[in-house]
Amino acid sequence: MLSSILSKQSCASCKFCCSFRRQSLWETQLFPPEVVEKLSHPNEYGVMGEFRDCQIVLGGYRTDDTEEEVPCTFLNPHKGCILKAEDKPFDCSIWPLRIMDKDGELVIALTPTCPLSAQRPGAS
Numbered sequence: 001m002l003s004s005i006l007s008k009q010s011c012a013s014c015k016f017c018c019s020f021r022r023q024s025l026w027e028t029q030l031f032p033p034e035v036v037e038k039l040s041h042p043n044e045y046g047v048m049g050e051f052r053d054c055q056i057v058l059g060g061y062r063t064d065d066t067e068e069e070v071p072c073t074f075l076n077p078h079k080g081c082i083l084k085a086e087d088k089p090f091d092c093s094i095w096p097l098r099i100m101d102k103d104g105e106l107v108i109a110l111t112p113t114c115p116l117s118a119q120r121p122g123a124s
């Protein structure tokens with residue numbers, strides 16, 4: 001997330017991009033191998049993650065509702081992400097921007113799914 005334009009308070013009350021439905025688990029974050037190594041063991045955050053191929057593994061759904069979301073392991077429901085900038089996945093660091101492949105060209109897109117992106121100047 002771009003903390004310079006998105007306040008932690010706004011994100012802490014939203015949490016949209018840090019929570020995942022079952023059908024969205026494919027887009028959970030990829031972490032650098034050295035961060036995976038750190039976060040897979042007891043660490044300064046007091047929270048350990050489970051990873052597969054450097055992707056955070058989430059689960060623990062309590063219902064059959066396809067809209068149910070589970071939070072990222074590193075989301076504090078009151079404070080937002082607990083990770084320091086240096087341990088945060090790249091995708092999280094630039095959200096709500098995304099780098100996408102458009103006809104073989106890399107482009108930067110502003111995701112419409114972030115509610116605050118709709119408040120940008122010029123947005124309707």
Ligand code: SF4
Pocket residue numbers: 001006010011012014015016017018095096113114115116117
């Ligand atoms: S979707 Fe946007 S407002 Fe919501 S937590 Fe993510 S960055 Fe913050």
Ligand code: SF4
Pocket residue numbers: 001017018019029072073074075076080081082083088089092
């Ligand atoms: S690593 Fe942090 S910013 Fe990224 S999804 Fe998890 S809680 Fe959110």
